[in-house]
Every structure is written in structure tokens, then in C-alpha cells.
Amino acid sequence: MTTTLDKLHAILRRDLLTAIRYRSGFVVTLVGGLTELAAFYFLSQAIGPGFRPNGNEYFPFLLVGTGLYTFFVMSAQSFLSAVQEAQQTGTLEVLMTTSTNPAELVILSSISAFAGNLFNLLIYVFAGVAVFRASIHVNFLSCLVVLLLSVVIALAVGIAAATLQVAFQKGSALLWLLGSGLWFLSGTLFPIESLPRPLQFLAHTLPLTYAISGLRGALLDGQTVFAMAHTVGILAGFGIVLLPVSLAAMSFSVRRARQDGTLSFY
Amino acid sequence: MDQIIFESVRKVFRHRPAFFNWLGKERRGETVALSDITFSAARAEVLVLLGPNGSGKTTALKLISTMLLPDAGSVRVGGFDAVHDARQVRRQVGIAVAAERSFFPRLSARENLDFFAVLDEVPRAERASRIAEVLQDTGLEEQADTLVMKFSSGMYQRLGIARALVKRPKVLLLDEPTRSLDAGTTAHFWTTMRALSVQGTTILLATHNFAEAVAVGDRLLLLHHGLLLAARSLIKGDTAESLRAFYFRTTGATDEAIETIGPSCDPVIGL
Numbered sequence: 001m002t003t004t005l006d007k008l009h010a011i012l013r014r015d016l017l018t019a020i021r022y023r024s025g026f027v028v029t030l031v032g033g034l035t036e037l038a039a040f041y042f043l044s045q046a047i048g049p050g051f052r053p054n055g056n057e058y059f060p061f062l063l064v065g066t067g068l069y070t071f072f073v074m075s076a077q078s079f080l081s082a083v084q085e086a087q088q089t090g091t092l093e094v095l096m097t098t099s100t101n102p103a104e105l106v107i108l109s110s111i112s113a114f115a116g117n118l119f120n121l122l123i124y125v126f127a128g129v130a131v132f133r134a135s136i137h138v139n140f141l142s143c144l145v146v147l148l149l150s151v152v153i154a155l156a157v158g159i160a161a162a163t164l165q166v167a168f169q170k171g172s173a174l175l176w177l178l179g180s181g182l183w184f185l186s187g188t189l190f191p192i193e194s195l196p197r198p199l200q201f202l203a204h205t206l207p208l209t210y211a212i213s214g215l216r217g218a219l220l221d222g223q224t225v226f227a228m229a230h231t232v233g234i235l236a237g238f239g240i241v242l243l244p245v246s247l248a249a250m251s252f253s254v255r256r257a258r259q260d261g262t263l264s265f266y
Numbered sequence: 267m268d269q270i271i272f273e274s275v276r277k278v279f280r281h282r283p284a285f286f287n288w289l290g291k292e293r294r295g296e297t298v299a300l301s302d303i304t305f306s307a308a309r310a311e312v313l314v315l316l317g318p319n320g321s322g323k324t325t326a327l328k329l330i331s332t333m334l335l336p337d338a339g340s341v342r343v344g345g346f347d348a349v350h351d352a353r354q355v356r357r358q359v360g361i362a363v364a365a366e367r368s369f370f371p372r373l374s375a376r377e378n379l380d381f382f383a384v385l386d387e388v389p390r391a392e393r394a395s396r397i398a399e400v401l402q403d404t405g406l407e408e409q410a411d412t413l414v415m416k417f418s419s420g421m422y423q424r425l426g427i428a429r430a431l432v433k434r435p436k437v438l439l440l441d442e443p444t445r446s447l448d449a450g451t452t453a454h455f456w457t458t459m460r461a462l463s464v465q466g467t468t469i470l471l472a473t474h475n476f477a478e479a480v481a482v483g484d485r486l487l488l489l490h491h492g493l494l495l496a497a498r499s500l501i502k503g504d505t506a507e508s509l510r511a512f513y514f515r516t517t518g519a520t521d522e523a524i525e526t527i528g529p530s531c532d533p534v535i536g537l
Contacts, residue, residue: 002390009384022372090368091368097361098356099356099386255335259334
């Protein structure tokens with residue numbers, strides 16, 4: 001008997017083998033991450049110790065904001081790239097004729113795409129602490145809860161991008177929006193209180209704002225889950241709404257693509 | 267009992283031009299890929315779909331595999347409806363598509379087969395032995411651990427057939443399976459298909475190759491512009507030449523090989 005765990009293992013193995021066979025890929029990612037950290041470190045040094053957003057030192061503030069933002073965008077990007085590549089090679093059509101339910105396949109594939117980027121996030125934060133001496137005060141349980149909820153929301157965003165790709169062959173449009181519009185609204189580089197009121201209101205409608213704020217609270221201030229109940233509740237609400245909606249949209253777009261014969265269009 | 271029932275099936279592809287299409291020449295319109303087609307295939311039968319490009323052969327296979335949904339009519343496989351019981355249908359159907367590169371390029375042949383076998387819910391205990399078996403059947407044992415990005419067209423095609431076989435499907439759908447294969451591999455493939463049929467597998471074979479149709483087929487359907495022009499059994503006396511003559515007589519197309527070279531020459535076998 002083949003279980004969902006067997007399938008997840010097969011997909012993780014496929015993606016891991018593919019990743020390590022792009023020999024220089026891991027090294028490039030590592031060097032890129034370290035360079036980015038160095039830039040943020042020297043930026044915070046240049047600004048000086050007087051700037052303490054939300055009571056935190058600036059470098060740890062940047063470390064969490066940019067790390068989680070990169071996790072969101074890169075995870076959605078890698079899942080979307082997998083869907084685009086499957087369309088181009090014709091693998092997507094074949095995958096849709098296997099005995100595995102398309103919704104199950106989409107979720108397992110996205111989990112795999114996100115697992116790699118979660119690993120990158122952990123390395124990024126670890127390097128920030130070990131190499132650049134970022135001061136942290138961790139509450140592990142809170143970190144775990146915020147990360148889990150962030151992963152669920154990021155999964156929903158990735159599935160939404162893949163839905164746009166299957167339906168209109170334009171999943172990259174959503175990622176463009178994420179990449180260009182959200183970073184300054186979600187408190188990645190500076191506190192959202194610095195924004196004008198209308199933009200602050202907009203910032204409070206974005207799940208990434210709460211994910212970044214929650215992870216800062218858990219990783220830098222050691223806040224308990226109870227102390228962060230408001231943020232955790234909002235993140236859970238986003239997850240509960242966004243994941244089923246994105247899955248339903250994906251299911252609808254796959255069905256429409258099967259009707260129109262556009263499953264392999266790109 | 268019929269393993270596949272195709273009843274009054276219609277499939278139309280509608281063209282939706284891109285936004286700002288006034289920059290290009292693409293216009294709205296539709297292509298009728300299959301028009302009110304009805305046929306069935308019995309258990310262990312090898313049914314050949316013959317017809318020129320664009321006749322609807324691949325569309326018929328994709329409808330049976332659930333890759334596509336019909337606009338009208340019904341497709342049933344093993345008693346299950348391809349629209350409402352799609353998962354049950356997928357469990358019974360293996361398809362070897364014409365798209366050669368539908369694999370993960372940085373995985374080996376064995377790793378690709380293992381991946382698809384898991385998604386096709388092949389029991390863990392049987393997976394390795396089944397993969398070894400289909401690699402042997404398709405002559406890919408020596409290339410089993412080579413990354414498929416290094417494969418030739420023929421090797422991709424053999425791997426596609428191996429993938430379709432690894433789940434031991436009750437219904438096997440083959441789209442021009444020997445297009446890129448050499449003569450020896452093609453002959454071995456035909457033997458394998460006949461053996462599968464004897465074991466009870468229903469096979470639908472879309473081909474342009476008259477010799478292939480005669481070698482493995484029990485019955486053939488002749489499709490033309492989405493219409494079913496003819497259905498007939500293939501009998502012992504049939505040859506590639508007689509089938510070719512039947513094809514041109516029925517479709518009304520001109521056999522240019524004979525027209526231009528002359529009737530004294532042997533016609534080229536194939537479309």
C-alpha cells in the first residue's frame with residue numbers, strides 16, 4: 001500500500017536529487033545569502049545603535065524581516081517554477097493522469113518546495129547569529145507556531161501563483177506583486193509605523209506583516225504564544241481562509257484546463 | 267464486457283486569443299477534434315486508431331486518460347465514468363504520450379520510474395522488481411542509472427512506454443509508440459504488446475504506421491477530421507499494403523507515393 005507519506009518522500013527525494021545535481025546551486029544560494037547578510041550588517045552599523053525599531057537592535061530586526069520575506073517569495077517562486085517546468089516538458093499532463101489526486105499532488109509538491117526554503121531560512125538566521133553576532137532571545141515554541149502558520153500562508157500564496165499559471169500562464173504576475181509591492185508594506189526593512197496612515201492600514205491587511213511581527217516577537221523578544229495570541233490568531237485566520245480558497249481555485253483552474261486542453265500551455 | 271466505452275463523444279477546442287490581440291493575427295474560433303464518436307474496446311483487445319495528423323487520435327487517448335474532459339457524451343473505463351470517477355479510471359489506465367521529454371531531466375531512468383510508480387500507488391514491496399522488469403522489456407537496463415537528460419529520442423520513447431507499463435494497467439494507451447524506435451526495438455515492442463493483450467490488457471494504439479497496425483491490431487478505427495470514417499477487424503490476410511489501400515480509398519485522399527512515382531514502385535509503408 002502506498003501512503004501519502006510515501007508520496008511526500010518520493011517528491012522530497014526528487015526535488016533534493018534535482019537540487020544537488022545542479023552542482024553549484026547550493027553554493028550560489030549560500031554565498032548570496034551571506035553577501036546579503038553582510039550588506040544588512042554594515043547598513044545597520046552605518047545607521048548606528050540609536051535606531052531601535054520596536055525596541056530591537058536594527059540588524060536582528062533586518063535579519064528576521066528579510067529572512068522571512070525571502071522565504072515567502074522564494075518558496076512561491078520555486079513552486080511556480082516547478083509548475084512552469086512541468087508545463088514546458090509535458091510532465092504536468094502525465095502527473096495529472098497518475099492515481100494520485102491532483103489536490104494531494106499540489107499540496108505535497110508545494111510542501112517540498114517550501115521545505116527547501118525553510119531550511120535556507122534557518123541557515124540564514126543561524127549565520128546572522130553565528131557570523132554577525134545578532135542578539136536574539138528565543139522562545140522556541142512561539143517560533144515553531146509562527147513558522148508553521150507562516151508556512152501554511154506561504155503555501156496558499158504559492159498555490160495561488162500556480163493557479164494563475166495554469167489558468168492564464170501568468171503566475172509570475174502574483175510574484176511580481178509580492179516581490180515589488182509588499183516588501184516595504186510588511187515591515188521587512190523598517191517598522192510599518194513609519195508609513196503614512198493609509199499605507200499602514202494596507203499593511204495591516206497583509207499576512208506577511210503579522211508573520212514578520214510574530215517571528216520578531218518570538219525570536220528577538222522571547223514572547224510566549226500566550227503573549228502573542230493576537231498575532232497568532234490573525235495568522236491562523238489567514239491560514240484557515242487562504243489555504244482552502246487557493247486549493248479550490250487550483251482545483252477549478254485544473255478542471256478548466258482539462259476542459260480547454262490547455263494544461264500544458266505555457 | 268467492454269473495457270472502454272466511448273459514447274457520442276464530442277470535443278471542441280476553443281481558441282481564446284490573448285489580450286491586445288489586434289497586434290497579431292490570431293482570431294477567435296474553434297476546432298472540432300472529435301464529433302459524436304462512438305466505439306468500444308473489449309478486454310484484451312488491441313484497437314488501432316488510424317488517421318492523419320489532426321484526425322482526433324491523440325484527443326481520444328487523452329479523453330480516456332482523463333487528461334481532457336469531453337464537451338458532450340461519456341467515456342467509461344472498466345465501468346467508471348472518466349469525468350465523475352476520474353481517480354478510479356486513472357488507476358486502470360497507463361498512457362505513453364507522444365511528448366518525449368515528459369520526465370525529470372536530472373533524475374535517472376530508474377529514479378523517474380520509481381517516482382511515477384509511487385504516485386501510481388504501486389505497492390512498495392513490488393516497486394523495484396516491476397521497475398527492473400519494465401526496464402528489461404523496453405531494453406533500457408544498461409541506461410537505468412543514466413540521467414534522462416542524456417537520453418536520445420528513442421530512449422525517451424522507450425522510457426515513456428516503461429512508465430505506462432510499470433503500474434500494470436488494465437488499459438494501455440499508446441500514442442505513436444514506435445515513432446523514434448529502431449527496427450529491432452520496434453519488433454520486440456510489437457511482441458510485448460501481443461503478450462500483454464494475451465494477459466488481458468486492453469490496448470489502444472494511435473499510429474500512422476500500417477505495418478504496426480497489422481502486426482499488433484485486432485481491430486481498427488479510421489478517424490478523419492474528428493469523424494469516425496470506418497471500423498473494421500484486422501484479419502490474417504491483411505497486409506500493410508492492403509491497409510494502405512483501404513486507408514486511401516476510405517479517406518478519399520490521394521496516395522501521392524503512387525501518383526508521383528508510379529504504380530510499378532512499391533508504395534512507402536506509413537502515412
